[in-house]
Amino acid sequence: MTAVSPHAQAPQAAAQHFEVRPFNAPVGAEIIGLDISKPINTEDFALIHRAHLDHHVVVFRNQQITPAEHIEFSRRFGPLEIHVLHQFQLRNHPEILIVSNIKENGEPIGLGDAGVYWHSDISYKPNPSLGSLLHAQELPSEGGDTLFADQHLAWESLPADLQQRILPLKAEHSYLAKYEELRAKNPWRPKLSQAQIDQVAPAVQPVVRTHPETGRKALFVSEHFTTRIVGLPQDESDALLAELFAHSVKPEFVYRHTWAPHDLVFWDNRSLMHLAAGTPDHLRRRLNRTTIVGDTPF
Numbered sequence: 001m002t003a004v005s006p007h008a009q010a011p012q013a014a015a016q017h018f019e020v021r022p023f024n025a026p027v028g029a030e031i032i033g034l035d036i037s038k039p040i041n042t043e044d045f046a047l048i049h050r051a052h053l054d055h056h057v058v059v060f061r062n063q064q065i066t067p068a069e070h071i072e073f074s075r076r077f078g079p080l081e082i083h084v085l086h087q088f089q090l091r092n093h094p095e096i097l098i099v100s101n102i103k104e105n106g107e108p109i110g111l112g113d114a115g116v117y118w119h120s121d122i123s124y125k126p127n128p129s130l131g132s133l134l135h136a137q138e139l140p141s142e143g144g145d146t147l148f149a150d151q152h153l154a155w156e157s158l159p160a161d162l163q164q165r166i167l168p169l170k171a172e173h174s175y176l177a178k179y180e181e182l183r184a185k186n187p188w189r190p191k192l193s194q195a196q197i198d199q200v201a202p203a204v205q206p207v208v209r210t211h212p213e214t215g216r217k218a219l220f221v222s223e224h225f226t227t228r229i230v231g232l233p234q235d236e237s238d239a240l241l242a243e244l245f246a247h248s249v250k251p252e253f254v255y256r257h258t259w260a261p262h263d264l265v266f267w268d269n270r271s272l273m274h275l276a277a278g279t280p281d282h283l284r285r286r287l288n289r290t291t292i293v294g295d296t297p298f
Contacts, residue, residue, distance in 0.1 A: 013039035020051045025255035027150040029055035057267040067093045074290040081291040100286035108188045115276030119224035120269045124175040129269040130294035136263045140283035146257045147275045151218035154248040169207040173225040175200035209297040
């Protein structure tokens with residue numbers, strides 16, 4: 001198993017007194033009392049890392065941090081992904097993708113339809129994301145929730161015969177799988193250049209992946225990016241994927257996050273899928289996202 005190598009930032013900084021409170025839900029916890037804008041020593045960072053592994057999604061409450069502080073904290077977990085949609089990078093901070101339905105001068109400032117299908121971030125690359133950190137900037141008065149589904153629980157609850165059937169299988173993931181469908185619904189979603197298309201060639205991943213730090217198995221297919229099971233006839237592949245998609249997001253696996261001002265939500269893409277529940281068009285919503293590069297799934 002691999003382990004996170006904490007950045008050498010502030011190993012001797014003063015301890016912060018914070019509490020990890022698990023949610024009354026299948027997955028998730030909140031961290032109360034931590035200030036990410038302040039130096040975090042090695043021992044405190046290890047506790048944060050452990051909470052993330054144990055609970056798969058952690059919510060750091062009331063983080064009034066700058067984009068630079070958001071990036072610096074994220075980098076302690078690994079190198080950061082630069083999203084293919086460069087149009088929605090935060091100015092001077094390409095590591096941050098703006099997730100927003102806001103338009104200024106008739107143009108969108110961010111990706112407004114991010115997460116409309118269940119998915120794990122960047123599963124379409126050979127090294128999918130370790131995790132993503134989404135920081136609330138502007139929240140609507142209603143809507144805007146994010147759902148998280150525990151894929152360890154999804155795997156563990158499958159019938160034994162189905163587990164054995166899918167364990168050796170691989171599947172193709174493609175960023176383009178639903179891209180044009182989304183563009184048809186949201187014409188402001190940019191047409192991809194050939195250079196962007198070249199950055200997101202399809203990747204083949206195991207249908208069941210093993211978490212590199214905990215050793216737990218998880219389902220690793222999604223309705224957004226998974227296009228086919230390698231080696232199966234198309235009709236058989238479609239039927240199996242439909243069965244796995246439906247199973248993987250059963251309510252008993254799901255935590256629904258209702259955002260509070262300045263929440264910073266950090267989820268493990270190796271353990272979870274997530275979904276944006278949607279925001280009414282007339283209400284403004286904006287969040288900043290960093291994404292950590294992960295390992296090759298096995």
